[in-house]
Amino acid sequence: MQMTDKFASLATDNAPGQELRQAAGNIGDLICGESIAGRLVDFSHGDIDAFLPTPGAFDRFFEAIAAGGRQAYTEYRGSADIRAELAEKLATFTGAPISVERGTIITPGTQGALFLAVASLVNQNDKVAIVQPDYFANRKLVQFFGGQVLPVTMTYMGGGSEAGLDLSQLRAAFDVGAKVFLFSNPNNPTGAVYSEREVVEIAKLVEAYGVTVIADQLYSRLLYEGETYTHIRACGVPEDRIITIMGPSKTESLSGYRLGIAFGSPSIIENMEKLQSIVSLRAAGYNQAVLHTWFSEPVGWLDERIRQHQAIRDDLLSLFREGGIASRTPQAGSYLFPTLPPLAVSQHDFVRLLRHQANVIVTPGNEFGPHHDSVRLNCSQDQDAAIAAAHRIVTIVHRYLD
Amino acid sequence: MQMTDKFASLATDNAPGQELRQAAGNIGDLICGESIAGRLVDFSHGDIDAFLPTPGAFDRFFEAIAAGGRQAYTEYRGSADIRAELAEKLATFTGAPISVERGTIITPGTQGALFLAVASLVNQNDKVAIVQPDYFANRKLVQFFGGQVLPVTMTYMGGGSEAGLDLSQLRAAFDVGAKVFLFSNPNNPTGAVYSEREVVEIAKLVEAYGVTVIADQLYSRLLYEGETYTHIRACGVPEDRIITIMGPSKTESLSGYRLGIAFGSPSIIENMEKLQSIVSLRAAGYNQAVLHTWFSEPVGWLDERIRQHQAIRDDLLSLFREGGIASRTPQAGSYLFPTLPPLAVSQHDFVRLLRHQANVIVTPGNEFGPHHDSVRLNCSQDQDAAIAAAHRIVTIVHRYLD
Numbered sequence: 001m002q003m004t005d006k007f008a009s010l011a012t013d014n015a016p017g018q019e020l021r022q023a024a025g026n027i028g029d030l031i032c033g034e035s036i037a038g039r040l041v042d043f044s045h046g047d048i049d050a051f052l053p054t055p056g057a058f059d060r061f062f063e064a065i066a067a068g069g070r071q072a073y074t075e076y077r078g079s080a081d082i083r084a085e086l087a088e089k090l091a092t093f094t095g096a097p098i099s100v101e102r103g104t105i106i107t108p109g110t111q112g113a114l115f116l117a118v119a120s121l122v123n124q125n126d127k128v129a130i131v132q133p134d135y136f137a138n139r140k141l142v143q144f145f146g147g148q149v150l151p152v153t154m155t156y157m158g159g160g161s162e163a164g165l166d167l168s169q170l171r172a173a174f175d176v177g178a179k180v181f182l183f184s185n186p187n188n189p190t191g192a193v194y195s196e197r198e199v200v201e202i203a204k205l206v207e208a209y210g211v212t213v214i215a216d217q218l219y220s221r222l223l224y225e226g227e228t229y230t231h232i233r234a235c236g237v238p239e240d241r242i243i244t245i246m247g248p249s250k251t252e253s254l255s256g257y258r259l260g261i262a263f264g265s266p267s268i269i270e271n272m273e274k275l276q277s278i279v280s281l282r283a284a285g286y287n288q289a290v291l292h293t294w295f296s297e298p299v300g301w302l303d304e305r306i307r308q309h310q311a312i313r314d315d316l317l318s319l320f321r322e323g324g325i326a327s328r329t330p331q332a333g334s335y336l337f338p339t340l341p342p343l344a345v346s347q348h349d350f351v352r353l354l355r356h357q358a359n360v361i362v363t364p365g366n367e368f369g370p371h372h373d374s375v376r377l378n379c380s381q382d383q384d385a386a387i388a389a390a391h392r393i394v395t396i397v398h399r400y401l402d
Numbered sequence: 403m404q405m406t407d408k409f410a411s412l413a414t415d416n417a418p419g420q421e422l423r424q425a426a427g428n429i430g431d432l433i434c435g436e437s438i439a440g441r442l443v444d445f446s447h448g449d450i451d452a453f454l455p456t457p458g459a460f461d462r463f464f465e466a467i468a469a470g471g472r473q474a475y476t477e478y479r480g481s482a483d484i485r486a487e488l489a490e491k492l493a494t495f496t497g498a499p500i501s502v503e504r505g506t507i508i509t510p511g512t513q514g515a516l517f518l519a520v521a522s523l524v525n526q527n528d529k530v531a532i533v534q535p536d537y538f539a540n541r542k543l544v545q546f547f548g549g550q551v552l553p554v555t556m557t558y559m560g561g562g563s564e565a566g567l568d569l570s571q572l573r574a575a576f577d578v579g580a581k582v583f584l585f586s587n588p589n590n591p592t593g594a595v596y597s598e599r600e601v602v603e604i605a606k607l608v609e610a611y612g613v614t615v616i617a618d619q620l621y622s623r624l625l626y627e628g629e630t631y632t633h634i635r636a637c638g639v640p641e642d643r644i645i646t647i648m649g650p651s652k653t654e655s656l657s658g659y660r661l662g663i664a665f666g667s668p669s670i671i672e673n674m675e676k677l678q679s680i681v682s683l684r685a686a687g688y689n690q691a692v693l694h695t696w697f698s699e700p701v702g703w704l705d706e707r708i709r710q711h712q713a714i715r716d717d718l719l720s721l722f723r724e725g726g727i728a729s730r731t732p733q734a735g736s737y738l739f740p741t742l743p744p745l746a747v748s749q750h751d752f753v754r755l756l757r758h759q760a761n762v763i764v765t766p767g768n769e770f771g772p773h774h775d776s777v778r779l780n781c782s783q784d785q786d787a788a789i790a791a792a793h794r795i796v797t798i799v800h801r802y803l804d
Contacts, residue, residue: 002525003522003523003525006525007522007676007677010673011676012675012676012679015478018478045475047471048470048475049470049471058467061463064658065460068450068451069449069450069451072450072657073450073657073658075420076414076417108510108660108682108686109682109683111680111681111682111683112681112682115680115681115682120409121405123403123404123408124403124526137679137680140679140680141680144677255474255687256466256473256474256688257686257688258510258682258684258686258687258689271409271412273414274412274413274414275409275412277412277420278513278516278542278546279514279517279681280509280510280511280513280514280660280681281510281513281660284510284660284686284689285657285658285660286658286659287660287686
């Protein structure tokens, strides 16, 4: 693969958070009507000024500074004490044991964990099954290492109690030699949670074909009322063939500390640590201490956070549906992935117009696969601001209907 | 390249800081004499409890937490405000202009910058000229991306005012097609600083052959009395073909924050940012604010730090030389790379014996190239503890003489 090809697939211009670097360009010819005033809402990521970082996070950081060198220079895979604590908590949360000494690695964000896991498993020409839609970096990571993406459709708008993964397509991908299956659950961007039946079927297929699984469960704690979650690592996949990835950047609003964790297969984690030694050495030493707060939040804190997000989710869904914009009801996480009605402008231009005329930032759906009629919103925002912005989205959509 | 080969070259067992993970193994058969009591000194990295982080660093972190989302979610290449400030300071320091908007990227440590730079420039089968000895990750990085290392000898024990780089070997590497030259200045592990003549000759060769340079200048601020430093980026290398890497982890003891910066070629930095978006997203947002302190330390702070390190350097050099252990006098940085006399045990076993019998950790020389008779010491330690440990090193060396 040529260097230019390698980096062409990494286009970041429309990636969440990169809007600052977008040239304004000429959208003058496209503009209809006046701008709609309103406070900027950046739905590309959560607003941690609206949903504050976990109580006590900063205190643990402060203690780490006081601890000095011991905390600044941890093993590359992260502080042994903190990993031991996390192994216990995450084994309880996911319902399957974790090797304390060999089964965990702390990384700079879950992005760091994903990168190391893919790099440790995907080589030139390896086939990797990837869900469509799914987190935009999944495809890019596989392509960067010269792997071949085999897309597997998720019919997330189908309704019902399943995520909608096409299991026959997944089997077909394994039939033609996919060696890795990489997926997020809850799904990013749709908020779909895989049913127990789907997870068990995936686990059976993985087992039968000798495939390795990377399960990105970043949002699995923010589970809405009445929903159930099945951890694939507790469904019989052999320990050495599964890596689960989580982190406190989203639900817990700790993104500014850049912390993630991968757990599971000791042999994969050993390679991930070797690679981390040349990628970034380790997650920032002091920051690691913030993980003490994770899964140890004050009683009721998580329930309240879920309740607040669910309220915003429901408000936005109602507004969109009344405005003729369809959306799956997310079962977990803070993303909405509405389907826009046919517009007279391209998705790319719609996103720019929305920003220019309505002070609202959303992420284009085609960052997540060939989803040219969708946009993603992270609803972890100030509730009033989010509702006002959703009204503006509906207005702008109607203004540019085909 | 097979996956197993790809990771075999990343062995981290003897890497600095990984000693915790080394199995004790059986060294019982090798042991001569009693253990020598003394406080543990870990020369594998600097002791930030002896040399404290820059004054004000934590205050800037605290302000960043208070700033909230704005500081947590920066551009992938880092906060625009902080990069603008750094571009100005680093242009002054290095004597050549830096593009404020397009010429800088903040990374998780200088390791992060090195990884991104090599990944952006080295593809399968590309030839890369690397100095021997030099920082251990350089070789590993090139090999991980399937590149071919062309070693260039530095005769660092030659004395005189030059680092001792074999410029004819460098030219020969360029003659056979090396497209990248990656080197640290001051050299890690020897502390050699390239003379103005050497740097200018490198710059001329690079220009003549169209080679791209990655200059790791991590330690270039800790320059001992009477020494001069020449920045290669100010020596006529075209802007688009040089990346300089620095960071506040060493001289400034800020390693626990994991911060580095790469500056220079806008096109290379654009690719580095694209890659950072899938590797770790960004250097931890709050941590980036600590860079405000860099090159803005209290008056006299750097001079005093240099003076203190020079005193330890001189004490250790005297002790080693009196004990029959030769060493180049480092001109910058805090590393010593003494040559041990012929021993009856292997380098690997000597390092283990030293730890077991004398409570002293050093890094084996063969981490830096084929240097089986050397060890590296980071002298950024408590002065008394370092002197006591150096005495123990001399004793153990004499105990195991061939």
